[in-house]
Amino acid sequence: MPNANNDFLAPQSERTSQPTSALSQVQRRAVGELLRVSPVADDLARRFQEAGFTLALVGGSVRDALLGRLGNDLDFTTDARPEDVLRIVRPWADAVWEVGIAFGTVGCKKDSFDIEVTTYRSEAYDRSSRKPEVSYGDSIEQDLVRRDFTVNAMAVALPQKEFIDPHNGLEDLAARVLRTPGTPEESFSDDPLRMMRAARFAAQLDFEVAEDVVSAMKAMAERIDIVSAERVRDELNKLLLGAHPRKGLRLLVDTGIADRVLPELPALRLESDEHHRHKDVYEHSLTVLEQAIDLEEDGPDLVLRLAALLHDIGKPKTRRFESDGRVSFHHHEVVGAKMTKKRMTALKYSNDMIKDVSLLVELHLRFHGYGTGEWTDSAVRRYVRDAGPQLRRLHKLTRSDCTTRNKRKANALSRAYDGLEERIARLQEQEELDSIRPDLDGNDIMQILGVAPGPAVGKAYKYLLELRLENGPMERDQAVAALQEWWATQS
Known part of the structure; x- marks a missing residue:
């Protein structure tokens, strides 16, 4: 980026609550990230400038640049209307799409970058509508004030490289805290999905959520009901795929939002698990989720994470107090699989994902019949047959489900599952278990x-x-x- 230096990233306000070194560190990261995307960003900005419009890198792109994690998805904002944006980008981009044009967004691809250009706008929800009302704005300040959080309300005007931060987002970024540009109540009233975004960003970025934001989430939790199931599902997925999903899930549960979008999760809080080794099944489920994440091999696995989170949701409905003082949850895996299917259907997941996650929930206890290895080869074949393509995920889920603090018991379970996997491997080599068919077609x-x-x-x-x-x-x-x-x- 020509003439780029740390000074252009100094916040407009002189007020700062963070050490200078913390701010300068994120500033240096931003310069390095913006240098990488400068040729494409500057070229596009010049085209807007020649057409009489302004262009700025904005929102998550600026935030991620400051965090040193900017990818190849670039978000821009402009005073040009969508039809003008199309006229500018069509001769320049490798591909253009208009799927978001009703909301003022034009998408395009240039070299390795996926780009979205959105007209300055403001949007709010009518209390009787599931869709936001979009109106265009006339200034970047007007656009930034409508954004969800201060760390997403920063921009870099191009090509002059002017850093715009009217809500002190840089300070909040350095402090790793989520605040809203205006009052949280106004922000969440405009778009209730922002309450889930707070939990999602907490999970993705490991940020703390300001107390006034948490209070507003508690007070306004019922407003999430107006948001479509698809948008809720997409935010939940992003939360689960974050680096710290436990943090985001806790926030949803503690604020009462989970009661409205995933009520099966908070329902676990009062249910002691059958091993009596955890405060409740809720804590156990969050631990299983984290242990499943530790076993992932090729990046975040949404199917595995959903199955780990939901694997015990059938326990509240199946809890029984036995005469000897024990608590039982007979067939909770079967009940849980049905509940999983119902909840995921309500959230508009694909049929294939519903099928895969429900199957894992249904099978997550099957291994515990293995005992000390007395299963016949027939039982092993059926285990493999029933798991089908989900066998590798079932291995991970079953191993993750061991959260006992008793090291001897944990080691015994691990050895038993090692033995089962070895038997499966031997039979697979001998019999091609992955494609079990009768000997006659x-x-x-x-x-x-x-x-x-x-x-x-x-x-x-x-x-x-x-x-x-x-x-x-x-x-x-x-x-x-x-x-x-x-x-x-x-x-």
Whole structure:
């Protein structure tokens, strides 16, 4: 970035509550990050300037630059209306999309950068509507005051590199605290989803949330009901995929917002788990989530994280106080799988994700029947068959579900699961467990039995599959004989 230096990132206000070294550190990071994107950003800014408009890098892009984590997604704001933005970017960009144009946003791609240019705007919710009302603004100050948090209400005007920070976002960034540009009540009234964003940013950035913001979230929790399920789901996903999801989830529960968007989670707080090793199942579930994250291999895994968070939500409905003083939760995994499906459906998750997460919740206790390794090969085959493509995630979820403080017991469980995984690996090598099928296919069955396609073929296939699971692979003549013997009993 030509002529870039630390001075251009000095906050406009002289007031500062942070040591100079803390501010200068984030300033130096910002310069380095902005240098990297300067050629594309400056080129685009000059085009807007030549057309008589202004352009500024804004919001999360400035925040992430200051944190030293700016990616290739760049957000800009401008006084140009969407039709003018289209006219400017179309000859310049590699691709342009208009999916957000109703909200004043034009998207485009240039080289390796994904860019969004949004017209200065303000938006608010009508109490009877699930969609924000959008109106365009005339100044960047007007645009910044409507943003969710001060750390997202900073901008760098281009190409002159003027740092704009009317709400002291730089100070809050250095202090790692989330505040709103105006009052929290005004901000959350404009867009109630910002209450969930507070929890999401706490999880993503490990920031603290200002007390007045938390108080407003508690007082206005019911306002989240007006937000569409899709927007709530997307914020929940971003929270769960953050580096510190426990922090964000706690905030949702403590403010009462979780009671309205994920009530199964706070319902766990009063339910002691059957091991009596944790304060409650709520704390246990958050610990399982963190332990599952530690086992991830290829980056954040939303399916695994959802399954870890929800795996015990069936316990409140199945809790029983036994005559010997114990507390039981019989079949909570089955009940929990049904509850998971219902909640995820309400939040508009895809059918595939609902199926995968529900299956993991349903199977998360299956291993505990393994004991000291007395499972037959048939039981191991069924374990693999039932898990299907989710077997690797089931391994991680099951291991994560051990939160006992008893090291001897924890080590014994770990060794037992090591043994199960070794047995699975041996059987997979011998029998191709990942694609368990009967030794005869549908065409073989029809030819051998002399029947046409119909229910009888399906019943025969199912019988042969059970034989395959029980006995392992069979020679063809053995399979034919078994099929004919079974068919004789059917007639």
